[in-house]
Amino acid sequence: xxxxxxxxxxxxxxxxxxxxxxxxxxxxxxxxxxxxxxxxxxxxxxxxxxxxxxxxxxxxxxxxxxxxxxxxxxxxxxxxxxxxxxxxxxxxxxxxxxxxxxxxxxxxxxxxxxxxxxxxxxxxxxxxxxxxxxxxxxxxxxxxxxxxxxxxxxxxxxxxxxxxxxxxxxxxxxxxxxxxxxxxxxxxxxxxxxxxxxxxxxxxxxxxxxxxxxxxxxxxxxxxxxxxxxxxxxxxxxxxxxxxxxxxxxxxxxxxxxxxxxxxxxxxxxxxxxxxxxxxxxxxxxxxxxxxxxxxxxxxxxxxxxxxxxxxxxxxxxxx
Amino acid sequence: xxxxxxxxxxxxxxxxxxxxxxxxxxxxxxxxxxxxxxxxxxxxxxxxxxxxxxxxxxxxxxxxxxxxxxxxxxxxxxxxxxxxxxxxxxxxxxxxxxxxxxxxxxxxxxxxxxxxxxxxxxxxxxxxxxxxxxxxxxxxxxxxxxxxxxxxxxxxxxxxxxxxxxxxxxxxxxxxxxxxxxxxxxxxxxxxxxxxxxxxxxxxxxxxxxxxxxxxxxxxxxxxxxxxxxxxxxxxxxxxxxxxxxxxxxxxxxxxxxxxxxxxxxxxxxxxxxxxxxxxxxxxxxxxxxxxxxxxxxxxxxxxxxxxxxxxxxxxxxxx
Numbered sequence: 001x002x003x004x005x006x007x008x009x010x011x012x013x014x015x016x017x018x019x020x021x022x023x024x025x026x027x028x029x030x031x032x033x034x035x036x037x038x039x040x041x042x043x044x045x046x047x048x049x050x051x052x053x054x055x056x057x058x059x060x061x062x063x064x065x066x067x068x069x070x071x072x073x074x075x076x077x078x079x080x081x082x083x084x085x086x087x088x089x090x091x092x093x094x095x096x097x098x099x100x101x102x103x104x105x106x107x108x109x110x111x112x113x114x115x116x117x118x119x120x121x122x123x124x125x126x127x128x129x130x131x132x133x134x135x136x137x138x139x140x141x142x143x144x145x146x147x148x149x150x151x152x153x154x155x156x157x158x159x160x161x162x163x164x165x166x167x168x169x170x171x172x173x174x175x176x177x178x179x180x181x182x183x184x185x186x187x188x189x190x191x192x193x194x195x196x197x198x199x200x201x202x203x204x205x206x207x208x209x210x211x212x213x214x215x216x217x218x219x220x221x222x223x224x225x226x227x228x229x230x231x232x233x234x235x236x237x238x239x240x241x242x243x244x245x246x247x248x249x250x251x252x253x254x255x256x257x258x259x260x261x262x263x264x265x266x267x268x269x270x271x272x273x274x275x276x277x278x279x280x281x282x283x284x285x286x287x288x289x290x291x292x293x294x295x296x297x298x299x300x301x302x303x304x305x306x307x308x309x310x311x312x313x314x315x316x317x318x319x320x
Numbered sequence: 321x322x323x324x325x326x327x328x329x330x331x332x333x334x335x336x337x338x339x340x341x342x343x344x345x346x347x348x349x350x351x352x353x354x355x356x357x358x359x360x361x362x363x364x365x366x367x368x369x370x371x372x373x374x375x376x377x378x379x380x381x382x383x384x385x386x387x388x389x390x391x392x393x394x395x396x397x398x399x400x401x402x403x404x405x406x407x408x409x410x411x412x413x414x415x416x417x418x419x420x421x422x423x424x425x426x427x428x429x430x431x432x433x434x435x436x437x438x439x440x441x442x443x444x445x446x447x448x449x450x451x452x453x454x455x456x457x458x459x460x461x462x463x464x465x466x467x468x469x470x471x472x473x474x475x476x477x478x479x480x481x482x483x484x485x486x487x488x489x490x491x492x493x494x495x496x497x498x499x500x501x502x503x504x505x506x507x508x509x510x511x512x513x514x515x516x517x518x519x520x521x522x523x524x525x526x527x528x529x530x531x532x533x534x535x536x537x538x539x540x541x542x543x544x545x546x547x548x549x550x551x552x553x554x555x556x557x558x559x560x561x562x563x564x565x566x567x568x569x570x571x572x573x574x575x576x577x578x579x580x581x582x583x584x585x586x587x588x589x590x591x592x593x594x595x596x597x598x599x600x601x602x603x604x605x606x607x608x609x610x611x612x613x614x615x616x617x618x619x620x621x622x623x624x625x626x627x628x629x630x631x632x633x634x635x636x637x638x639x640x
Contacts, residue, residue, distance in 0.1 A: 075608065130476075144574075146574055146575075148469075148471075148475075149468075149469065149473065151468075153469065153574070153575055153576070155452050155612075156452045156576055156577060157608060157611075157612040158576070159576040159609045159612075160468075160576040162573050162574070162576075162609075163574060165573050166574070167566055167604045170566055178606060179607070242490070246490055247570075249487065250567075250570065251574055253479065253482050253483070253485050253486050254464075254466060254480065254482070254483060254486070254571055254574065254575075255466075255574075256474070256477065256479040256480040257475065257476060284490070284500070286479055286498060286500070288478075289475075289477075289479045289482075292475075292476045292477040292479075
């Protein structure tokens, strides 16, 4: 009898769901809207009812489902499936795991969404089953997931892998959404790159970035201007990749991974990002750490979370 | 039948050995000299023959020994017991685990010495069985061991936990023994503290450190001068604890530990070290990371390695 995993990647706007085979092929994926009513209390029943109809539609029996792996955008106790707090959903001290288990009668395993994305890339993406991997997502913010000895580092109260909030500017750094200043996120996110480019414009109105900025500057614009030879854009990116490369090198000295997986919108710059990033990394890492470590671009995009959810079930059931 | 673990902490000068009960009491501990002849090739037989006589002396039968946990000063593959390279012993690509197993006929498990010390503190020291712990040893150098999900992070080629070589000064830092510049070790080791104090003396000959330095300045002198109100000594220590506190905070954001265990000679300063260190840590860590995390001084001293060795056996045999 064919068995399946269910992945549910719960975000502030939509919940991405998928039915996934034991070897990690997506049979079907779909989305439902995130229901914010009553502090997100209806989300488990929304998942349950949507899943139920989908399984009927696909002709999958209950006993073919091995379990649900769910990602939540916030701090999670992965052992108990307890969600301490979330960013874009009203959950606070929410028993996601046990409520979803009660409603669906399937085994449920929960982790932070960025951690699940790291697990997804490990299993079916560019992580190539590495047991020691650091995933860095450069989007509006900077997210991360660290895998050591094959397992996600969730930590004692769910803040493990919050790479975006590593302090990179000890004094006088820009304010971060987390309340601190000088976090990696203020430099290496798309938002950070745009902020630095805007600072460069104000200091040097000669730059070609000025024109681009009239339509609202994006991180992509900065990469394109640098490629076209704009000096200010190049300086901004040199600074960003230096700071990011050093931060990843320092993490790599601690965790000694074989893969660094770079994802998120900014990673679409591809080699234009990876080449200077790798150069900075090599400058700051131990040679031995460097030689064992490969930089790759994430491959799974929006599917990383649901595939990571499936792998979390696989891992917890000892089916690895 | 009472069972025992054997710990062997192999250093450049001596090999510390111990017979340890299942609950972690040291029955007997002793040392033998590290035999550097033939690139350290005789070390396994030295351990074997010393252990054999000790077991006879104690009346312990072969079948009472559960296994040997050995620590090596260098890069190790903990899965295979293979030592890639060592610092003070001639080993390079040395099959420590299998050679020692062949000679003694006991199961042998190997890890880096600093990692074993972290495991020892976790099990029987101030780590209080925390599954998420960072150990930092401030001695001549800066060593470290990171435990996540209950296991040491050894990494893909054995450089995991090399906290001393995290870059804290991106440009123009002091040279480190590893070949890089600006490593944490150049600031937060006893050697680093003395170097910074000597720099302070050369800039400001008014300091009380001048007198102390005539007999060869030590890190302890710097702590004592600061306690006695010396401004330059205080500034040196404020700087050291700020840099160290930020580095540990950044690691803690990544690993979210419940314990930070500070050991080594410099840790003898106790609260004079911990109080400013904790203050710096709180400034740079996420509040949620901070509130879950306790700073403690290591308790086991030279016994940490052998106890960690015993725990490594316990863990690998599934006796936890």
